[in-house]
Amino acid sequence: MIFELDNVELYFKNKRILNGIYLKAETGKVTAILGRNGCGKTCLLNIAFGNLKPKYMLVRLDGKPLLKPLHTTGIVMYLPQYNFIPGEMKLSFVFTLHGLDWKTFIQGFEAFSIYKSSKFNDLSGGERRIIETYIVLKTKSEIVFLDEPFSHLSPLHIETVKQLIEDEKKEKAIIISDHMYQHIIEASDTIYLLKNGTTKKINKLTELEDYKYLSTGCL
Numbered sequence: 001m002i003f004e005l006d007n008v009e010l011y012f013k014n015k016r017i018l019n020g021i022y023l024k025a026e027t028g029k030v031t032a033i034l035g036r037n038g039c040g041k042t043c044l045l046n047i048a049f050g051n052l053k054p055k056y057m058l059v060r061l062d063g064k065p066l067l068k069p070l071h072t073t074g075i076v077m078y079l080p081q082y083n084f085i086p087g088e089m090k091l092s093f094v095f096t097l098h099g100l101d102w103k104t105f106i107q108g109f110e111a112f113s114i115y116k117s118s119k120f121n122d123l124s125g126g127e128r129r130i131i132e133t134y135i136v137l138k139t140k141s142e143i144v145f146l147d148e149p150f151s152h153l154s155p156l157h158i159e160t161v162k163q164l165i166e167d168e169k170k171e172k173a174i175i176i177s178d179h180m181y182q183h184i185i186e187a188s189d190t191i192y193l194l195k196n197g198t199t200k201k202i203n204k205l206t207e208l209e210d211y212k213y214l215s216t217g218c219l
């Protein structure tokens with residue numbers, strides 16, 4: 001699967017947020033979007049998913065224009081910044097609902113075994129994030145969007161999530177955005193920097209310094 005997002009132009013009132021976007025993601029690769037706070041990363045993911053309608057945009061799947069919102073195709077999963085699992089839902093039911101096996105999850109996340117009968121809201125913020133990230137990555141799909149999957153996670157869990165991403169990318173096109181640039185650099189195959197409303201494909205990591213996303217010496 002090749003996913004392309006092209007020609008995006010987004011305004012809020014008269015303020016131009018995005019203009020001249022191109023992004024390509026494909027099965028077997030992790031494609032990252034980096035950029036400063038407020039540059040439009042979440043808007044871009046919402047546009048790609050079909051949640052936000054910009055003035056112009058074009059999505060192509062395997063080279064063919066998609067004429068309906070991507071989320072209506074049933075081939076995409078999205079991890080938004082906010083919690084999407086209802087707080088009152090029991091974890092065992094959340095897994096059943098998504099066709100996922102609790103025991104398989106526990107093999108990788110042993111500390112969660114005590115939560116099988118707990119409600120989603122009984123977990124900490126970081127624990128809720130892990131559950132949602134796992135569900136988004138493991139549910140059957142062809143394209144995955146992850147908005148800040150590493151925020152709020154402890155270092156060991158970040159490594160576990162990175163391994164999950166590495167495993168799942170074999171079957172999926174994964175698009176990820178996060179401020180933890182070192183983890184993004186390690187986890188991704190392609191990086192786009194979003195700056196001044198446009199995407200710049202990063203060919204050498206030092207370009208992140210040249211474009212003033214990172215200060216010199218951060219790499």
Ligand SMILES: Nc1ncnc2c1ncn2[C@@H]1O[C@H](COP(=O)(O)OP(=O)(O)OP(=O)(O)O)[C@@H](O)[C@H]1O
Pocket residue numbers: 012017035036037038039040041042043044
């Ligand atoms: N519904 C809205 N109405 C008006 N302006 C909005 C709306 N949603 C987002 N914006 C503006 O669009 C810009 C991009 O927002 P967005 O949330 O995409 O940024 P971001 O790159 O994801 O930021 P962060 O890294 O801080 O999460 C911001 O200036 C924000 O204030």
